[in-house]
Amino acid sequence: MALNFKVFETKDIAARYAADVVRKQFNSDSTSVVGIHLDAENTSFFDELLDDVKKNPVNFSQIHVLDFDGKEDYYTELGVPKKQVLKTDVGSDVESFIKDKVNTDKKKNKLMLDVITLTEDSRTGLDYNQAIHPAREVIVLVTGKEKAKAVSQLYEEPANGSVESAKLKQHRMVTVLLDNEAAQGLPEDVRSYFSIQFS
Template sequence: MAMNFKVLENKEQVAVYTADILRKQFNNNPTTIAGIHLSHEYAPVLDELKKNVDRHAVDFSQINILDYDDNRSFYDALGVPEGQIYEISFDDDAESFIDEKIKTKENKGKLITQVASISDEGKTDVSVRQGLQKAREVILVITGAEKKEAVKRLYEENGKTNFEPADLKTHRMVNVVLDEAAAEGLPEDVKHYFTAHFA
């Protein structure tokens, strides 16, 4: 169980970093099933993903995307086959959805990556229990000073409150990618550590 914070200077750097992780995931595991839901996020992750893929080609022929934000045209342009882009809602159980619609011999029906964010009020884009906990890895993208209180709660709370994002502390691998503005919610020494050692 690990929640790793990475603090970058601004939302553009957060977008570049997140896009790079995603592109490498697609390259390293060509049968990836990934959920992407960034409707509460200002970092231009998808724009950077397109630029990254234009520079470093990716074979999307076996990639499946859970499209929480109705971005079908984007994934289509990226090269994901039309039949492998699935509209899914906040409340859908990701595991059941995959079993019903996506499971193949190659990908074994495993949700590999979920990329999500939280709102200014600290609500997740994807249900923690129905969506995020089901993924092998979660990337939580959080930018902007208006989210610093949500970041503070995410860091401080232990998952036994009504603040659902804190439940992710029980997940085996969560990467929280922050800009400096959102990271103001972290204690100063923690913010410095995750900036100096991992940025």
Template structure:
């Protein structure tokens, strides 16, 4: 299984961890193209990212953000150039959109990272094959007790069912970041192992 589970105490700790991953990604790859679609999760990731960037400045001059949550003002205030904050039309494939609007010689038009969540009904709100799985790395954020059932399905189902997010298991690099409440959907031994590992 290509999924790496990381379980933290609460939503604030999850937000701090994800923000740190994002900031390090931006620092380590100054031509990152990152998609962010987190409106269906309560972890305060934007606030944590803003704090992290204020403590550890980032050169956003070549960063491109696929802004699924309509947070252009936030990213602009963070330092991302306005022309590099993209809202994705629902009728356009993401790879084609990137090729037309975000591809440069340096980033080669490759979607570096998708940071996403799954809502309570099991929907990601982005096409799986063209939107999520094309990213080199996926960060899946699931917090709150209402997400425990989604976590259970994601863990148990094998990709051959109608639960679309289970196809994430076919991807080479998926980090599933959970708080203890959402992690209740995992088997107890799995939950104990990953809680102890990241506590």
């Protein structure tokens, strides 16, 4: 499937948009399981999400977070019950992990959303088959000029090639959120097409 790109003027606006997507997922499905692995991304995403949740309260009583980055204190401050912040290894088979650890009233127990990033060498840091493919939707937040080459590789390389991130093209629903600096890795016409204003 094709990747959907959104290009924002600054990394803070891109982070705000990503945080808004996550908060809306929490609000729209009170039994959401969301995986977050942004360790290699230096943005205000976590501050933006906390601010968004303060403005738009969320019922976290059944929401579970797969914590790939060891940010338990942050998620409990956000309002997620400690027992529902699940420290998850980057090599985990998330479907088995969720089946074993998550028990919501609706018993959906599905990974609804993964929020990830790319490293400068175009890696996601998660095993595609074990931790990304099972997600219903994937948000990829990538900012900074040092990641423009990674964006170029994501865009240009075939899904079955040697570039790890290109496997994302196999997923049914991936949105890549970029600031202007990271978007320099896209061809100019593509970058222009996907540039939007978020307010």
